[in-house]
Every structure is written in structure tokens, then in C-alpha cells.
Amino acid sequence: MTDRITLSGVTAYGYHGVLASEKAEGQEFSVDLVLEVDLTRAAATDDLRHTVNYAEVAADVVAILEAPAQDLIETVAGQIVDSVLTRPLVEAVTVTLHKPHAPVGVPFGDVTVELRRERDVPVVIALGANLGSDPADTIDRAAVRLAQVPGLSQVVLSPLFETDPVGGPEQPTYTNAVALARTSLAPGRLLSVLHEIEADFGRTREIRWGARSLDLDLIQVGQPGQPTESQSDDPALTLPHPRAHERAFVLAPWHAVDEAAQLRVGDLVVPVAELLDAVADQGVRARE
Numbered sequence: 001m002t003d004r005i006t007l008s009g010v011t012a013y014g015y016h017g018v019l020a021s022e023k024a025e026g027q028e029f030s031v032d033l034v035l036e037v038d039l040t041r042a043a044a045t046d047d048l049r050h051t052v053n054y055a056e057v058a059a060d061v062v063a064i065l066e067a068p069a070q071d072l073i074e075t076v077a078g079q080i081v082d083s084v085l086t087r088p089l090v091e092a093v094t095v096t097l098h099k100p101h102a103p104v105g106v107p108f109g110d111v112t113v114e115l116r117r118e119r120d121v122p123v124v125i126a127l128g129a130n131l132g133s134d135p136a137d138t139i140d141r142a143a144v145r146l147a148q149v150p151g152l153s154q155v156v157l158s159p160l161f162e163t164d165p166v167g168g169p170e171q172p173t174y175t176n177a178v179a180l181a182r183t184s185l186a187p188g189r190l191l192s193v194l195h196e197i198e199a200d201f202g203r204t205r206e207i208r209w210g211a212r213s214l215d216l217d218l219i220q221v222g223q224p225g226q227p228t229e230s231q232s233d234d235p236a237l238t239l240p241h242p243r244a245h246e247r248a249f250v251l252a253p254w255h256a257v258d259e260a261a262q263l264r265v266g267d268l269v270v271p272v273a274e275l276l277d278a279v280a281d282q283g284v285r286a287r288e
């Protein structure tokens with residue numbers, strides 16, 4: 001990602017250091033941050049919700065600098081990295097932590113540590129197809145495409161299921177699957193990539209819930225209930241997917257590839273196994 005937000009010289013008084021005198025007396029620390037964020041939508045909409053609020057980031061940094069003492073500035077820089085990467089729009093961050101008054105014992109200008117880390121969160125993608133000569137082959141090829149996307153790694157495809165159509169007009173049986181992966185991409189950028197792959201497989205959007213050559217939905221980003229979790233009520237990208245919890249065609253393949261999977265439903269984090277029991281009447285069959 002080439003777009004960046006740079007925030008320099010965020011300063012606070014802290015007590016980090018190996019020496020007892022540092023922990024007793026404290027000293028000044030300062031932090032420079034480079035956030036790698038896609039700024040396209042914010043620049044087009046002038047809407048703060050589509051970017052990262054640098055004032056909030058600065059406040060988080062000061063809270064970490066002022067928190068109980070650590071021995072190493074590496075540890076403190078790592079805490080800042082982890083805090084910044086909980087923001088779903090941040091795809092990577094570079095943190096430089098300065099300790100200009102460190103007890104070095106000789107004249108010196110500054111001592112810094114610099115850490116760069118990419119976002120790395122689990123993601124669940126649902127695949128569906130019910131048009132074309134071989135929907136199962138479409139799903140397999142789409143999974144291969146997913147594995148080639150820069151910023152998506154460790155792609156694992158579930159077993160394939162044949163499923164009765166849910167909603168929409170009369171239409172052929174679907175083939176459905178779920179892909180598990182890890183990603184450094186912000187959720188909006190990942191959805192754009194999914195739309196590009198759908199288009200490459202001949203997908204057009206005409207009838208809601210109508211037949212399609214390939215459908216790729218983003219079901220969940222991050223681990224529900226953990227700091228990595230992304231939640232959004234934006235109609236352009238709602239997370240977790242607002243209908244996943246009631247769809248056997250998503251839950252059955254997901255459970256088949258990850259028996260311990262969990263999904264947020266409102267305020268609760270629920271085992272997918274439990275949600276699947278509740279939709280046992282929907283027609284889903286594992287393919288031979």
C-alpha cells in the first residue's frame with residue numbers, strides 16, 4: 001500500500017528502562033508512526049469514517065508510553081504496533097521509538113528502535129456458484145485465484161457442498177464452499193479483490209439472490225471477541241456478514257473445514273456448530 005499517514009514526535013513522560021534509576025525518575029520518550037492505509041475512499045468522500053483518526057492513534061501511543069514500566073524500548077514499540085494494527089484500515093505500520101535521554105554513558109544524539117509489521121488476521125470467505133457447465137470446477141479455480149492474491153495467505157478450501165437455493169427466483173442447485181485464509185488487506189480492499197475475481201468469472205449483478213457464475217462473500221474478518229475482529233454496519237461492507245448465521249450453505253462447509261469455528265451474532269460469539277444445528281432443515285449435502 002503506497003498511501004500513508006505519518007505522525008511524528010508524539011511525546012510523553014515514561015519510566016521504561018533496565019536501570020532502577022530510570023524506573024524511579026523517568027524520562028521523555030517520543031514516537032514516529034507511518035500508517036499504511038488506503039486513502040482513496042476518504043479522499044473521495046471527505047468522511048473521517050473512511051480513514052484512521054490520527055488523534056485517536058496519538059492518544060493510544062501516549063497511554064502506552066505512560067503505562068507501567070517495561071525494561072526494553074523494543075517491548076514498548078511492540079505494544080504500540082499491536083495497538084495500531086487493531087485498526088482494520090491499517091495494513092502495515094512502522095513505529096520508531098526515540099529515547100533521547102537514555103543513560104548511554106557517552107555523549108550521543110538519540111537512540112531509537114524501529115519496527116515495521118503488517119496486519120495478519122484470519123478471514124473467512126464464502127464461495128457459491130450455480131451457473132456454467134461445472135460450478136464445482138468454478139469453485140476450485142476461484143480458490144486457486146484467492147491463493148494468488150497478494151496479501152492473502154494460507155488459503156484452505158473446505159469440502160464442497162451441493163445446496164438448495166435459498167431466496168430469489170427458481171434457479172439451479174448451488175455448489176458452495178468456504179475458504180479460510182489470513183490477510184494483511186483492509187476489509188474494503190479485500191472485498192474489492194473478491195469483486196474483481198467474480199467479474200473475471202463472468203459474474204453480473206442483476207437479480208438479487210439470483211443465479212450466479214460465482215459469488216464471493218466476506219463472512220468474517222479477525223477472530224470474534226478478540227482485538228483483531230472487524231465489525232461494520234456499512235451497507236457496502238457489513239461485518240460479520242449479516243446473513244451468514246442463518247445460512248446452512250455457509251455454516252456447513254465452514255464447520256467441515258473448522259469444527260471450532262465461531263461467529264458473532266449480535267452481542268454473542270456463537271459456535272458455528274450450534275448455528276448449524278438450528279438450520280438443519282435447509283438442504284445441504286456434502287459432495288462425494
Ligand SMILES: Nc1ncnc2c1ncn2[C@@H]1O[C@H](COP(=O)(O)OP(=O)(O)OP(=O)(O)O)[C@@H](O)[C@H]1O
Pocket residue numbers: 191205207208209210215216217218219234235236237238239240241242243
Ligand atoms: N460481508 C459482505 N460480503 C460481501 N458483500 C457485502 C458484504 N456486506 C455488504 N456487501 C455488499 O452487498 C452487495 C451485494 O452483494 P452480492 O451481490 O454478493 O449479494 P448477494 O450475494 O446477491 O446477496 P447476499 O448479500 O445476501 O449474499 C455488494 O455490492 C457488497 O458491497
Ligand SMILES: Nc1nc2c(c(=O)[nH]1)N=C(CO)CN2
Pocket residue numbers: 127128129163164165166167168174176209210215249
Ligand atoms: N444454496 C444457496 N442459496 C443461495 C446462495 C448460495 O450461495 N447458495 N447465495 C445467495 C446469495 O448470495 C442466495 N441463495
